[in-house]
Amino acid sequence: MRFTFIITFKRNLSFKCLQCGRCCRGYGAGVRLELYRSDIEFLSSFARDGKFFHKEDGLYFMSFKEPEHICPFYREGICILKKDYDFFPWNCKVFPLQALEEEEAQSTFIVGVNPEAEEHCPGLGKGYLVRNSLLPELIRGLVGIKLNDDPRSLPLEIALSVSEIIWL
Ligand code: SF4
């Protein structure tokens, strides 16, 4: 199986998380955090009743606290999953990137910057080149999800060997 990634952000885009926590507060409900099998397994390990996530149309999402729309793992500017367990849900790991699968072309993804992040994230334009940091992780994760339902399942070399990257 082959995968195609069409990249819509500029090659020189850079990013460094400044840990402002705005995305963990959902930018006012603009961000939804989809969770995958390995995320669910981890979260279930210390909350068996599943109170931190819910299912919608067959997909799992983090249950943000309303009405403020705050992630249940956000405490005073810090992600306690990262701090106490060195764990990020995969979508937090690749944020502010997002990938949309083309409906008409199987296994083709349009990869860009989350529009909410484009507007609100102060880390964009700082730090490291996204093409060398977040993009490989995103490709590894999406191929892992497609092949094994798990974004953490494949070594990067294997994911890249079945992928074509096209820059717009
Ligand atoms: S909004 Fe951007 S800089 Fe702030 S915590 Fe989220 S990813 Fe990091």
Ligand code: SF4
């Ligand atoms: S899991 Fe952590 S990084 Fe992800 S939204 Fe929640 S607090 Fe933020």
